[in-house]
Amino acid sequence: MTIKTEEFLLNLGPQHPSTHGVFRIILTLDGETVVKAVPVPGYLHRGIEKLAESRTYTQVIPYTDRLDYLAGMLMNWGYVYAVEKLMNVEVPERAEYIRVIVGELARIASHLVATGAYAADIGGLTGFIYTFRDREDIMDLLEMISGARLTPSYMRIGGVAADIPDGFIEKCRRFIDYLPDAIEEYNGLITGNEIFQARTKNVAVLSAEKAIDMSLSGPVLRASGVNYDLRKARPYSVYDRFEFEVPLGTKGDCFDRYYVRLLEMEQSAKIIRQALDQLPEGPIKGKVPKVIKPPKGEAYAEIESSKGIMGTYVVSDGSTNPYRVHFRRPSFVNLGYLDEMLKGWKIADVIAILGSIDIVLGEVDA
Amino acid sequence: MAKGLIKGLGITLKHFFKPKVTVQYPEQRLPLPDRFYGKPEFYYDKCIACNMCVNACPNRVIKLETETVDKKKVVTKYDFDQQYCLFCGLCEEACPKDAIKFSKDFELTRYNRPDIKIEFVQPDQVERKKEEIKKAAAAKAAAEAAKAKEQEEQKPADAGEEGS
Amino acid sequence: MENLFVNMASGMRSLLASAGLPDAATNFVLMFLKLGAILVYILISALWLVYMERKVSAYMQCRIGPNRVGPLGLLQTTADIGKLISKEFIIPRCADKKLFLLGPILIFMPPLAVFAVAPFGKDMVAIDMNIGVYYFLAVASLSTVIVWMAGWASNNKYSLIGGMRVVAQMVSYEMPLILSIVGVIILTGTLNMSEIIRAQEDVWFIFLQPLGFLIYLIAGVAETNRAPFDLVEGESEIICGPFTEYSGMGFAMFFLAEYANVVLVSVMAVTLFFGGWHAPLGLTFIPSWIWFLLKVYGMIFLFMWFRWTYPRIRVDQLMEFGWKVLVPLSIANIFVTGIGKYLYQTIRW
Numbered sequence: 001m002t003i004k005t006e007e008f009l010l011n012l013g014p015q016h017p018s019t020h021g022v023f024r025i026i027l028t029l030d031g032e033t034v035v036k037a038v039p040v041p042g043y044l045h046r047g048i049e050k051l052a053e054s055r056t057y058t059q060v061i062p063y064t065d066r067l068d069y070l071a072g073m074l075m076n077w078g079y080v081y082a083v084e085k086l087m088n089v090e091v092p093e094r095a096e097y098i099r100v101i102v103g104e105l106a107r108i109a110s111h112l113v114a115t116g117a118y119a120a121d122i123g124g125l126t127g128f129i130y131t132f133r134d135r136e137d138i139m140d141l142l143e144m145i146s147g148a149r150l151t152p153s154y155m156r157i158g159g160v161a162a163d164i165p166d167g168f169i170e171k172c173r174r175f176i177d178y179l180p181d182a183i184e185e186y187n188g189l190i191t192g193n194e195i196f197q198a199r200t201k202n203v204a205v206l207s208a209e210k211a212i213d214m215s216l217s218g219p220v221l222r223a224s225g226v227n228y229d230l231r232k233a234r235p236y237s238v239y240d241r242f243e244f245e246v247p248l249g250t251k252g253d254c255f256d257r258y259y260v261r262l263l264e265m266e267q268s269a270k271i272i273r274q275a276l277d278q279l280p281e282g283p284i285k286g287k288v289p290k291v292i293k294p295p296k297g298e299a300y301a302e303i304e305s306s307k308g309i310m311g312t313y314v315v316s317d318g319s320t321n322p323y324r325v326h327f328r329r330p331s332f333v334n335l336g337y338l339d340e341m342l343k344g345w346k347i348a349d350v351i352a353i354l355g356s357i358d359i360v361l362g363e364v365d366a
Numbered sequence: 367m368a369k370g371l372i373k374g375l376g377i378t379l380k381h382f383f384k385p386k387v388t389v390q391y392p393e394q395r396l397p398l399p400d401r402f403y404g405k406p407e408f409y410y411d412k413c414i415a416c417n418m419c420v421n422a423c424p425n426r427v428i429k430l431e432t433e434t435v436d437k438k439k440v441v442t443k444y445d446f447d448q449q450y451c452l453f454c455g456l457c458e459e460a461c462p463k464d465a466i467k468f469s470k471d472f473e474l475t476r477y478n479r480p481d482i483k484i485e486f487v488q489p490d491q492v493e494r495k496k497e498e499i500k501k502a503a504a505a506k507a508a509a510e511a512a513k514a515k516e517q518e519e520q521k522p523a524d525a526g527e528e529g530s
Numbered sequence: 531m532e533n534l535f536v537n538m539a540s541g542m543r544s545l546l547a548s549a550g551l552p553d554a555a556t557n558f559v560l561m562f563l564k565l566g567a568i569l570v571y572i573l574i575s576a577l578w579l580v581y582m583e584r585k586v587s588a589y590m591q592c593r594i595g596p597n598r599v600g601p602l603g604l605l606q607t608t609a610d611i612g613k614l615i616s617k618e619f620i621i622p623r624c625a626d627k628k629l630f631l632l633g634p635i636l637i638f639m640p641p642l643a644v645f646a647v648a649p650f651g652k653d654m655v656a657i658d659m660n661i662g663v664y665y666f667l668a669v670a671s672l673s674t675v676i677v678w679m680a681g682w683a684s685n686n687k688y689s690l691i692g693g694m695r696v697v698a699q700m701v702s703y704e705m706p707l708i709l710s711i712v713g714v715i716i717l718t719g720t721l722n723m724s725e726i727i728r729a730q731e732d733v734w735f736i737f738l739q740p741l742g743f744l745i746y747l748i749a750g751v752a753e754t755n756r757a758p759f760d761l762v763e764g765e766s767e768i769i770c771g772p773f774t775e776y777s778g779m780g781f782a783m784f785f786l787a788e789y790a791n792v793v794l795v796s797v798m799a800v801t802l803f804f805g806g807w808h809a810p811l812g813l814t815f816i817p818s819w820i821w822f823l824l825k826v827y828g829m830i831f832l833f834m835w836f837r838w839t840y841p842r843i844r845v846d847q848l849m850e851f852g853w854k855v856l857v858p859l860s861i862a863n864i865f866v867t868g869i870g871k872y873l874y875q876t877i878r879w
Binding site (some may be wrong): 190 | 587593687688757758761765840842843846
């Protein structure tokens, strides 16, 4: 006797506990196996690029916070870097160092969320709470320096908003010294767990060629073994003065994508330590006119954000408002291969694969 | 084989007996840094109605209205529509006189929507300020008048002197 | 203390007898009272376990957990249930209304029925059935059907997937569960729960059947749908599995039934492997029923500890693990136990 079977459609999201926000995937399932997946982004679209056109150059900064709200500092940086390039502004050294410090702190915070949320996606909620406990320290540090936890709006065109407050450096050092213990704890609870490994190893293997073809970047690319980190490949700011390694994965499976982030946190801590040691004295803001009016022209600048290469394209028509601002959002680009990656895996793997890419919906939908 | 599984159990059990990190919020509060952006505060007397904050705001949260009394600008309205505020601090940065500041008060929820909007300027404040200006103007005018009178009084005297 | 409940029962019996009731009626009333007491115990236990779970999880996650409602937050679950009762019970338009309503009504039946044969202390068993273990296995697996029915009736794809997972998981884990118990039955030669406990007077069966216990533990966790085998609910994958569409008290019933099942599996584990109400190390001054409950809650703590440490296994891995690892292991366990018993008997003779 043959049993008549049928594929069926499952709407995963936009309201779903583990799509990291309001992401929607239309799955065609054969039992529990995914036959076809159609990702539908756009539920958190706020039109930040369009909004930027009616704001002055400085006023765009708070909006960039809301792109990747888990690493707002890096988003600030990407934007001001492009405007500085457009205006040919020299950024003082101290400001560059402060940017590196807060930027790497934001990267650690973002990776902590990625790690914890991934553990929760796989089903272990406790890892989530542990990473958030440690992220709280970073949030305190960022709050101390910028006045806000998630949306710092800290960087300014030509420098940063304010100098380092008293007690920040000591607190930062204390956190950096504590971080390795925390990472060891995550390794014990999450990474080393056999069930976790069974769930993630050899799942959705992404080859280096495919990753490059789809122009993926960040930990997702490096997990496939491609050594491409803008901080090393094309050093911007003062990154050429620090010693650090670019952690690489070997296989390009979910486990590698997860583990590369853990390793990157250690490297970020290393960079912060060096930056704190080398921190020079001096002004924190370059010579920038009060009313920012860049000359006619355009500029594109890229930085390595926690999710990948964050590019900002700014076109100026000579007025106080940008003519056009475009953000190359790494989360969005990294999703490009999702439908292919999901094919043939189970429903549970859909969550695991989506989590391993580490998307932030604010950035995907902009 | 199950080394990782047992190690994980060890970690959670260790934390079972460790001190907790929870802060019992309404009773216990963490100290906030000085730069915290909480509820905005407006210092009426410091404001010179230069409109810098209004122009600095990305979301046009601030409504500033002035009245000219005796060639002097008097702020009659300074509305801060908090629901659209991004708490970016650009207004504070733009202000040349530190008239707008952010306090550490972060409990900004309100029961009614109209309460969200903060109207900083009270009518009596405006009246007082207007009065002050008027008084100052009057005093000034009086002083000037007195001065003029004095001068005038001196003038005839001078004239008289000249005449004599 | 030791005979508190036994004395209560016999006092009640003599009271009823002196009131002039015939024997049959006395027995009936007494049985009714016993079952009522068990029902009250299950409900209070479920409430307490929700609280305990929240506290245990909080403590393992560096948190404090509920501490506002009542002293130490003890009334938190009561308040939660109060809230759930007052909520609207929404029936989806396309749901099979009768089955949908029947799910939460029936879900408490199997655990309640099974508790009738659970020996809570010396001479403290509502019905001393001589096929107790068999009865437990037969009735406990009924809840599969009810959960599947709820999932099917909801007419929701997530519920359907959850319901299918229930059936697959239960069928594959019932096997090792039963086979792991067979070892104990070989050793005692009886299916009566009280007899099994009495046989553990000198040595608990966990020392004679360590592999059997391990298999029982794993299969038991899977039977109760708890992490790492909580695929049925799989919060991060299929929202809440078969209970996705349930709201208010309907949801609360499933929620509490899960805990009733946890108690059930723990009670069985204590009965079969931890010597039931026998006091360890000769600490007999503590009443037997307190020992029994202590052991049960120790087992439940173990379940909670697992849940808050481990991530979730995938559905194909679950099947693989069940059929390729647990079933062969449990069969091997039976084999070894049989040979062991035979050798022991021959040498002794």
